[in-house]
Structure formats: C-alpha cells, structure tokens
Amino acid sequence: MFVSILQQGDFLIASIHAALDDSELMRFQKDVMAEIANHRAKGVIIDVAALDVLDSFGSWSLRNLVHMARLRGATTVIVGIQPEVAFSIVELGMELDVTTALDLENGLEYLESVTTGHRAGKSMLGVLGSHDT
Amino acid sequence: MLMSVPDDRRSDEEESVDEHRMLPELVAHLRQHRTELREDWARRIEASHLLHAMTPQEIGSETSSVYDNYVEVLETGSVDALQRYARDLSERIIPRGVETDEVVGIVLLLRDVLARSLFQKYQDDFALLNRVLDAYEPAANRIANTVAVSFVEERERIIREQQDAIRELSTPVLQVRERLLILPIIGVLDAQRATQLTDQLLRGIRIHRAKVVVVDITGVADIDTSVANHLVKTVDASRLMGASVIITGLSSDIAQTLVRIGVDLSKMNTIGDLQGGIEEAERQLGFRVIRPEQG
Numbered sequence: 001m002f003v004s005i006l007q008q009g010d011f012l013i014a015s016i017h018a019a020l021d022d023s024e025l026m027r028f029q030k031d032v033m034a035e036i037a038n039h040r041a042k043g044v045i046i047d048v049a050a051l052d053v054l055d056s057f058g059s060w061s062l063r064n065l066v067h068m069a070r071l072r073g074a075t076t077v078i079v080g081i082q083p084e085v086a087f088s089i090v091e092l093g094m095e096l097d098v099t100t101a102l103d104l105e106n107g108l109e110y111l112e113s114v115t116t117g118h119r120a121g122k123s124m125l126g127v128l129g130s131h132d133t
Numbered sequence: 134m135l136m137s138v139p140d141d142r143r144s145d146e147e148e149s150v151d152e153h154r155m156l157p158e159l160v161a162h163l164r165q166h167r168t169e170l171r172e173d174w175a176r177r178i179e180a181s182h183l184l185h186a187m188t189p190q191e192i193g194s195e196t197s198s199v200y201d202n203y204v205e206v207l208e209t210g211s212v213d214a215l216q217r218y219a220r221d222l223s224e225r226i227i228p229r230g231v232e233t234d235e236v237v238g239i240v241l242l243l244r245d246v247l248a249r250s251l252f253q254k255y256q257d258d259f260a261l262l263n264r265v266l267d268a269y270e271p272a273a274n275r276i277a278n279t280v281a282v283s284f285v286e287e288r289e290r291i292i293r294e295q296q297d298a299i300r301e302l303s304t305p306v307l308q309v310r311e312r313l314l315i316l317p318i319i320g321v322l323d324a325q326r327a328t329q330l331t332d333q334l335l336r337g338i339r340i341h342r343a344k345v346v347v348v349d350i351t352g353v354a355d356i357d358t359s360v361a362n363h364l365v366k367t368v369d370a371s372r373l374m375g376a377s378v379i380i381t382g383l384s385s386d387i388a389q390t391l392v393r394i395g396v397d398l399s400k401m402n403t404i405g406d407l408q409g410g411i412e413e414a415e416r417q418l419g420f421r422v423i424r425p426e427q428g
Binding site for chain 2 (some may be wrong): 079081082083085086087089090091096100101102103106
C-alpha cells in the first residue's frame with residue numbers, strides 16, 4: 001500500500017504517496033478510522049501532496065473520511081492539494097466541504113489552534129463549510 | 134531588322150534561353166537611365182500621396198536603394214538580397230505607421246515606371262517588346278511578391294513579439310507581505326487570460342506559501358458570465374489549497390454579472406477597493422500597521 005499513518009502527539013498524519021484505486025481508497029478509509037480509535041486521536045491530517053490527479057470517487061471518499069472522522073471526534077484537515085487537483089475538483093463541481101491547508105506545517109498549526117482553542121487561527125486558513133467550530 | 138512574330142510553339146527551353154539573353158540588355162537599359170527613371174518614380178510616389186510619413190530626403194535615399202535592389206534582382210535572379218533589404222526597410226518604417234498598401238503601392242509604381250520605359254524603348258518593334266516583357270514580367274512579379282511578403286512577415290513578427298510581451302505582463306503575482314500576494318489585473322479579462330490568471334494564482338500560492346491573496350480587478354471594465362464563473366472556481370480552488378482570496382475593485386457591471394449568475398456570496402470575499410482589501414488581508418494575517426508618533 002502506498003500510504004502511511006503516523007502518530008504525532010494527539011494527531012494522526014495519514015499520507016497518500018501514490019494514486020490509489022477504489023478498493024485501496026476504501027481500505028485507507030477503514031485503516032484511518034481504526035487508527036483514530038486506537039490512538040484516541042483528536043485530529044487527523046490527510047496529506048495528498050503526492051497526488052497530481054484525483055478523480056471524483058477519490059475526492060468523494062476523502063470528503064466522507066473527513067466527515068466520518070468528525071463523528072468519531074477527530075478534527076480533520078486535508079493538506080497539500082496541488083494546483084491542478086484543486087482546479088479539477090472545482091471544475092468537476094464537487095463540493096469538497098472540508099477544511100484544507102497548504103501543507104503539513106499549516107495543517108498542524110490549524111489543528112493545534114482548534115483543539116486547544118487558544119488561537120483564533122481559523123479565519124486565516126482556507127475553510128470550506130463552517131461545521132467545525 | 135529582321136524579327137519574326139513570336140511563335141506559340143516555342144519550347145520552354147528556348148524561352149528560358151531567350152530570357153537569359155534579354156535580361157542583360159534590360160538591366161543595361163535600366164542602369165543607363167537610372168537617374169531619370171528613379172526621379173520619375175519618386176514623382177509618381179509623391180503624386181499618389183504614398184509614404185507621407187517619410188520626408189522627401191528619406192524617400193529619395195530609400196527609392197535609390199530599392200531601385201538598385203530591383204535591378205540587381207533582375208540581373209541575378211536571386212531575391213535573397215532584396216528579401217533582406219525589404220525586412221530591414223520594414224523594420225525601419227513600420228514603427229512610423231507605413232501601411233502595407235503603401236509599400237506594395239510603391240513597388241507596383243516602380244514596376245509600372247520601368248515597364249513604360251521599356252514600352253518606349255521598344256515601341257517600334259512589337260515582337261522584341263513582347264520578348265522583353267516575357268523576361269521582365271515574371272521577375273517583376275517575383276520582386277513585388279517578395280517585398281509584400283517580407284513586409285507582412287515583419288509585421289507579423291512584431292505583432293507576435295508584442296503579444297508575448299502582453300502575455301508576460303498581464304498577470305503579475307506580487308508578494309507584499311509574508312504570505313500575502315497581490316494580483317493586479319488590468320485590461321480585458323477574456324477566457325484565455327482567466328485561465329492564465331488561475332494558473333498563476335494557484336502556482337503563486339504554492340511558491341510563496343500564501344495564505345491570503347488579493348485579486349484587484351479595478352482595471353477590468355466588464356466580464357462575461359463564463360469568465361465570472363471561472364473567477365468563482367478560482368476562488369474555490371485557492372481555498373482548497375489553503376489560501377483565502379479577497380477580490381477588490383469590482384465595477385458595477387461585474388457585480389451585476391456575479392449576481393446574475395447567482396454566485397454564493399458567502400464564499401466570495403469582496404471589498405470595494407485595493408486599500409480596503411490589503412487592510413482586510415493584513416487583519417486576517419495578524420499584521421498591524423502603526424504610524425510612529427512624530428515628536
């Protein structure tokens with residue numbers, strides 16, 4: 001599998017290193033959910049920087065994963081979306097109503113600000129949707 | 134003088150041999166009467182009101198060069214030198230507003246002046262005149278063609294250069310503070326430029342690690358609905374890359390277009406002018422601009 005799920009304090013960093021097919025994506029989804037439960041993670045970062053294409057199923061399952069993690073109590077942010085991917089997601093008309101950040105560093109910054117609540121950094125970041133106050 | 138009427142059955146080979154014999158005679162004639170023919174030509178140019186962007190002295194020197202080049206092409210049959218000269222001439226006169234019809238016009242005038250002089254010289258011998266013209270016409274046509282094509286090519290080259298320059302200049306991405314970019318857009322925002330804008334913007338976010346981007350469209354008068362949609366998509370895509378976009382300086386026409394296509398205004402952050410946009414961006418990034426008290 002071309003994915004890794006690492007623990008970093010209270011957070012999980014799930015990286016996708018190469019394009020995944022549909023079944024691999026489903027498996028990735030299940031693994032992340034299991035790891036959230038195992039580590040009692042408060043936040044998850046999904047790093048897609050290595051992907052230069054993302055089809056509609058891919059973005060749909062990432063969005064679902066973000067919402068599922070939310071239900072399990074972990075704030076999730078997607079980081080490293082490439083310019084081409086960003087525009088194709090919008091071009092396909094997919095509402096990716098999830099929090100996004102430029103890269104891993106910004107993603108961590110964001111998670112720290114929302115989980116400890118001592119920094120009002122949310123407005124600085126790209127936020128689609130307003131369901132994660 | 135014993136001359137036969139040109140025979141229709143002459144082969145091509147004979148014709149070309151004939152051409153080789155006629156051309157030197159022709160060239161000698163044109164060299165001999167250079168001064169008067171050139172002056173006649175200059176007078177005709179003036180009478181036709183061509184090249185009014187140039188002074189009489191300039192016309193004088195250019196007509197001499199064109200004349201000599203013209204005769205040289207007739208003599209050698211090679212248009213290379215003429216082509217070079219025509220390019221060079223075009224480069225000099227295009228910036229001064231000389232039009233294609235003027236350039237073609239003066240070459241055709243010269244062709245006419247020379248042909249008339251040939252008519253005059255050989256008027257007593259119709260058969261010989263015919264053969265002279267057989268040699269002269271194709272060469273003269275080739276010269277007119279060469280000059281016109283060179284001129285148009287030079288013109289197109291200039292246009293291409295200008296297009297490249299415009300394209301390069303059209304969407305600058307400027308960093309004004311850490312993680313704050315400005316994209317000033319001036320002129321017509323068509324589909325091609327909008328695509329370029331998106332490209333530059335998304336790449337700029339990545340390169341400069343921008344969090345806030347101010348897109349200033351004060352200099353854009355109006356956009357059509359497809360470009361408006363494209364702009365909204367660009368804002369969404371920037372958000373996916375973790376940057377928020379502030380659009381400033383919307384004209385009332387653009388505002389109307391955006392409302393007409395039913396943009397979700399909660400997703401679009403727009404502010405009246407560039408100053409307000411930068412202030413809002415600084416606020417989002419936590420910058421504060423303080424004027425030092427003057428003691």
